[in-house]
Amino acid sequence: MTAINQNFADFSHGARPVQPSLGRGAAQSQVNIRPGGSVSAMLLRLLGGCMVLASIGIWLAPEAGADPQLALVRMGITVFLMFLGLCLLLQRETADQPEFQFDARRGEMRIEEIRADGRPVVVMRRSYRSLGAARFSDKTLQIIETNGTILLELPLEGRATRRLLMSQIRPHLPILD
Numbered sequence: 736m737t738a739i740n741q742n743f744a745d746f747s748h749g750a751r752p753v754q755p756s757l758g759r760g761a762a763q764s765q766v767n768i769r770p771g772g773s774v775s776a777m778l779l780r781l782l783g784g785c786m787v788l789a790s791i792g793i794w795l796a797p798e799a800g801a802d803p804q805l806a807l808v809r810m811g812i813t814v815f816l817m818f819l820g821l822c823l824l825l826q827r828e829t830a831d832q833p834e835f836q837f838d839a840r841r842g843e844m845r846i847e848e849i850r851a852d853g854r855p856v857v858v859m860r861r862s863y864r865s866l867g868a869a870r871f872s873d874k875t876l877q878i879i880e881t882n883g884t885i886l887l888e889l890p891l892e893g894r895a896t897r898r899l900l901m902s903q904i905r906p907h908l909p910i911l912d
Contacts, residue, residue, distance in 0.1 A: 776826075790816035796901025833858060835889055839903045844878070847889075861886075863907035870911040871901060878910070 792815045834855075836845040844866070846859040867881040876897075878886045891897045901910065 766907075779823050779826060783820045783826075786816045786820030786823065790814075790820065835887075837900060839905055842907060863904070866908055868909045868911050869904050871897060876900060 736861075745911070775780050785904065793813055833846050833848045836847065838845065842864070843858055843860055843862045847855045848858050850856055865881075866878055867883065868879045869890075870877040870879060874891055876889045876891055878889075881887050891900070
């Protein structure tokens with residue numbers, strides 16, 4: 736005899752959970768920026784990977800000449816391409832960039848760094864009220880102190896990030912042209 740459980744829950748007709756939507760005027764509650772992940776860094780890593788593959792590909796070519804002097808030249812080119820390619824691939828791996836967090840819910844800006852053990856540590860925390868102003872350009876954001884000095888300058892990764900930050904900072908800080 737086979738027993739089949741015919742009791743099942745049908746959730747298709749129930750109420751769907753309400754997702755908070757970000758309208759045109761609403762800002763995200765938190766925007767995180769981690770500098771260093773730019774397109775130029777990606778292109779340098781791609782170039783480094785191509786150099787490593789080219790250093791191996793030199794030896795896959797058919798016998799261009801069985802001359803021992805040519806083999807020595809190929810060995811030198813291989814070492815050069817391999818070294819330069821690995822340098823380009825590993826260029827940005829050593830320095831972890833801090834993360835800049837703009838939190839509208841708490842009304843503050845935080846800078847976090849990752850420790851060696853992997854835990855994030857807040858290095859600096861400033862409320863929006865203690866800051867002077869913000870200045871947006873096409874590719875950077877400058878946070879300015881109340882005395883007029885530049886506290887920090889961040890590269891912006893695109894128009895979407897710029898719009899998010901502008902919509903979040905505008906109610907709290909004056910934006911300079």
